[in-house]
Amino acid sequence: MKNILLITKREYLTQVKKKSFIVLTVLAPVLMIAFGAFIAVMLKANETQYTVQVLDKSGLFADKIQSDSKLKYLSVNPDKEQQHLKNLKDSETVDALLIIAPLQAENFEAMEKGSQLIINNKIGLDTRQRIVNDLSDIVRTARIKAMNIDESRIAELDADFKLKSSDIHDTKKIDSDLDFGVKYGLGMILMYATFMFIIIYGVRVMRSVLEEKNNRVVEIIISSVKPFDLMMGKIFGVTLVALTQFMVWITMALAGALVLNTGFSTMKDTLPAGSETMVEELDIRQMAGEISHILLEMNVPLVIFVFLFFFLFGYIFYSSMYAAIGSAVDNETETQQFTLFAIIPLMVGMYGSITIINNPDGPLGFWLSVIPFTSPVAMVARIPFGVPGWQIFLSMVLLILSSLLMVFIAAKIYRVGILMYGNKATLKELWKWIRN
Numbered sequence: 411m412k413n414i415l416l417i418t419k420r421e422y423l424t425q426v427k428k429k430s431f432i433v434l435t436v437l438a439p440v441l442m443i444a445f446g447a448f449i450a451v452m453l454k455a456n457e458t459q460y461t462v463q464v465l466d467k468s469g470l471f472a473d474k475i476q477s478d479s480k481l482k483y484l485s486v487n488p489d490k491e492q493q494h495l496k497n498l499k500d501s502e503t504v505d506a507l508l509i510i511a512p513l514q515a516e517n518f519e520a521m522e523k524g525s526q527l528i529i530n531n532k533i534g535l536d537t538r539q540r541i542v543n544d545l546s547d548i549v550r551t552a553r554i555k556a557m558n559i560d561e562s563r564i565a566e567l568d569a570d571f572k573l574k575s576s577d578i579h580d581t582k583k584i585d586s587d588l589d590f591g592v593k594y595g596l597g598m599i600l601m602y603a604t605f606m607f608i609i610i611y612g613v614r615v616m617r618s619v620l621e622e623k624n625n626r627v628v629e630i631i632i633s634s635v636k637p638f639d640l641m642m643g644k645i646f647g648v649t650l651v652a653l654t655q656f657m658v659w660i661t662m663a664l665a666g667a668l669v670l671n672t673g674f675s676t677m678k679d680t681l682p683a684g685s686e687t688m689v690e691e692l693d694i695r696q697m698a699g700e701i702s703h704i705l706l707e708m709n710v711p712l713v714i715f716v717f718l719f720f721f722l723f724g725y726i727f728y729s730s731m732y733a734a735i736g737s738a739v740d741n742e743t744e745t746q747q748f749t750l751f752a753i754i755p756l757m758v759g760m761y762g763s764i765t766i767i768n769n770p771d772g773p774l775g776f777w778l779s780v781i782p783f784t785s786p787v788a789m790v791a792r793i794p795f796g797v798p799g800w801q802i803f804l805s806m807v808l809l810i811l812s813s814l815l816m817v818f819i820a821a822k823i824y825r826v827g828i829l830m831y832g833n834k835a836t837l838k839e840l841w842k843w844i845r846n
Contacts, residue, residue, distance in 0.1 A: 413635040413636070413639040413640075413643070414643045415643075417635065417639065417640060417643020417644065417647065418642075418643045418646040419647070420643075421643060421646075421648060421651075422648075422650045422651055424647075425647070425648070425651040426651060431651070431655075434655075435654070435655050435658050435659075438655075438659065439662055457479075459479060459480055459481065459482055460480070460482065460505045460506070460531075460533055461482045461484060461503060461504050461505050462481065462482065462484070462505060462506045462507070462508050462527075462541065463483075463484045463494060463498075463504055463506070463507045463508065464484065464485050464486065464508045465487075465488050465491055465494060465508065466488060466510045467488045467509075467511055468511065468521055470513055470548065470549075471510055471545065472485045474548050475544055475545070476544070480537070480540070481537060481541070481544075483508075486507075491509065494507055495507065495528065499530070501530060504530060505529070505531045506527055506528060506529045506530055506531075506533060507527075507528045507530070508525075508541065509525060509526050509527075509528065510525045510545075511524025511525045512524075518549055518553060522549075527541065592794075593708075593794040593795050594794075596794045597790070597791040597792065597793070597795065598764075598791070600713075600717050600790040600794070601760060601787050601788075601791035602760070604717070604720065604721050604787050605759070605760045607652055607721065608721070608724055608728050608729075608756065608786065609752075609753065609756065611648050611651070611652050611725060612728045612729045612731070612732040612752065613732060613749075615644055615732050615733050615736070616732035616733060616735055617736065618644055618736070619644065619737050619824075619828070620737075620739065620741070620742065620745070623736070623737065623740075624740070624741070638824070638825065640828075641730075641737075641821060641824045642817070642821075644733065645726060645729045645730060645733060648729065649725055649726065649729070652721070652725065653718065653721075653722065656717075656718065664710070708794060712793070713793055716789060716790060716793045717790050717793070719806060720785065720789050720790050720805075720806075720809065721786065721790070723786070723806075723809045724785070724787070724809065726813045726816075726817065727782060727786070727809065727816050728752050728756070730813070730816045730819075730821075731816060732749075732752060733820055734819070734820035734824055734827070735748040735752075737823060737824040737827035738827035738830070738835040739827075739835060755783035755784055756786075756787060758778075758784055759778055759784030759786070759787040759788045762774060762778045762784065762788060763778065763788050763791035763792075766778060766791070766792065770792045770795040770796075770797070775788065775792055776801065779797070779801065779805055780801070780804060781808075782809045782813075785809055786809070789802070789805055819844055822843055822844045822846070823840055823843050823844060826843045827843065
């Protein structure tokens with residue numbers, strides 16, 4: 411144990427003292443937000459305002475169809491159809507010509523069949539659907555008017571049924587769509603973070619083992635310590651590095667949530683009334699405050715504990731596997747035939763969790779969060795929705811036992827493979843190492 415602690419300390423201090431680790435730990439949340447903003451800007455920059463000429467022979471749409479920043483409608487003379495078609499071919503400013511057939515005897519079906527959109531430049535599916543929706547809204551209003559029906563009564567018929575839901579165990583709490591959305595988003599973030607960091611830090615252990623093996627440094631090290639102590643020291647050292655990063659990020663996230671919750675709770679009363687822009691900003695701030703309030707209403711200590719526990723033991727489970735892979739091969743190319751055994755179960759857990767979030771208490775959610783190969787990602791995806799205590803306990807016990815078993819198997823492979831050179835390991839040889 412003394413040797414394991416010494417190796418763990420060395421591995422940990424070597425990593426956390428690096429400037430890159432400090433910068434990444436502090437700036438990673440900021441970089442993630444900046445990256446999301448950059449993607450949003452890219453999507454916004456790709457937006458184009460399309461210009462569509464409207465040749466309306468029905469007289470129904472000319473003054474009613476509305477333009478905006480994405481779609482500009484230009485009404486043209488319906489008596490010069492051929493001229494507009496000819497000009498469209500050579501035009502660099504007009505993207506399409508919308509020809510609407512005449513409306514006779516309120517026969518909207520005939521008008522629809524006779525209408526067409528002639529395209530000059532490529533127009534996306536969403537823009538075409540937008541044109542269809544704009545026309546449909548106007549036709550709907552015209553149909554209602556032709557039937558002498560009060561439009562307000564139609565609006566009442568179209569109104570959605572508003573259903574409030576609450577938990578029988580906490581009748582004061584209203585289970586809203588926003589509440590579900592926040593839990594869904596939190597589950598996805600925790601699941602993806604666990605998935606990514608298990609792989610990232612597991613690969614780091616594998617490369618560290620492989621590097622020391624190729625440099626023959628390991629031959630000197632194991633003259634003083636046992637191979638098992640060396641392997642566990644590396645695993646625990648990198649584990650502490652990951653936990654340090656997580657604790658910093660969790661602290662930053664909780665601080666941000668507290669600021670949003672306390673800073674925006676009285677924003678409505680303190681902001682001056684006035685422009686429309688202020689109202690829109692207020693809605694954003696109110697939503698941010700509601701989201702932070704929902705997060706703080708959860709059992710935050712339990713969520714954090716479950717997340718850290720399943721990351722920790724999930725990492726030990728898979729990093730042991732990665733350490734064994736690193737010791738059994740001579741180069742990174744050979745690792746590809748074995749790393750699939752670690753990646754595929756995690757991917758099953760991740761993609762399975764995307765489906766189980768809509769039904770966290772279903773049988774698929776239960777089994778994925780209990781089986782040790784998938785529980786590190788599936789359980790953290792379910793925990794924001796609430797998981798029965800016995801399921802959490804059962805999953806934790808199985809993961810601990812499985813981690814100990816995986817460490818035992820990995821130590822068997824590591825003991826032989828770390829000093830094996832020039833011999834390409836096969837599954838048959840690995841099984842022989844495990845049995846001896």
